[in-house]
Amino acid sequence: GREPAKPLLDEFHAWLLDTRRQLSKKSGLAEAIGYALNHWQALIRYASDGRIEIDNNAAERALRAIALGRKNFLFAGSDAGGERAAAIYSLVGSAKLNNLDPEAYLRFVIERIADCRISELDSLLPWKVAEQIAKTKPPAAA
Numbered sequence: 001g002r003e004p005a006k007p008l009l010d011e012f013h014a015w016l017l018d019t020r021r022q023l024s025k026k027s028g029l030a031e032a033i034g035y036a037l038n039h040w041q042a043l044i045r046y047a048s049d050g051r052i053e054i055d056n057n058a059a060e061r062a063l064r065a066i067a068l069g070r071k072n073f074l075f076a077g078s079d080a081g082g083e084r085a086a087a088i089y090s091l092v093g094s095a096k097l098n099n100l101d102p103e104a105y106l107r108f109v110i111e112r113i114a115d116c117r118i119s120e121l122d123s124l125l126p127w128k129v130a131e132q133i134a135k136t137k138p139p140a141a142a
Helices: 005-021 028-038 040-048 057-068 079-097 102-113 118-124 126-136
Strands: none
Touching: 005 028, 005 040, 028 040, 057 079, 079 102, 079 126, 102 118, 102 126, 118 126
16 A cells, blocks of 8 residues: 555655755745645645556656657648647557557547547547457457
8 A cells, every 4th residue: 555655755744844944935945845845735645545646657658659759740731730640649549548459449430430420429439449449350360
């Protein structure tokens, strides 16, 4: 569990408060401590909610491809082209997060989206179509 973190967080909180009292309010460290204290509840939320990770590494990894491709986006052609690229990145990322092959997921969606009512678009979400995609997957080459 995360119980061992609580005493450390309490000790760190006390240190922040004590150290801030000893600093000039204009110092960089005092500003950093003030920031931490102003966001303290959000910073420690992971310790009381097991669904929350201590870091945001998963989000950073998900955005890595976008960061690497940033220069290429200069040539998207237009704002609309950039929005379309962002939509594709979102679909690919959602497929990966749901353990689907992005190419198979995009193929599945593209084959069905034209016949899909707007009110039924959520039926194409990755977690709703995983079983269907698995059934349509061609057998691996021998």
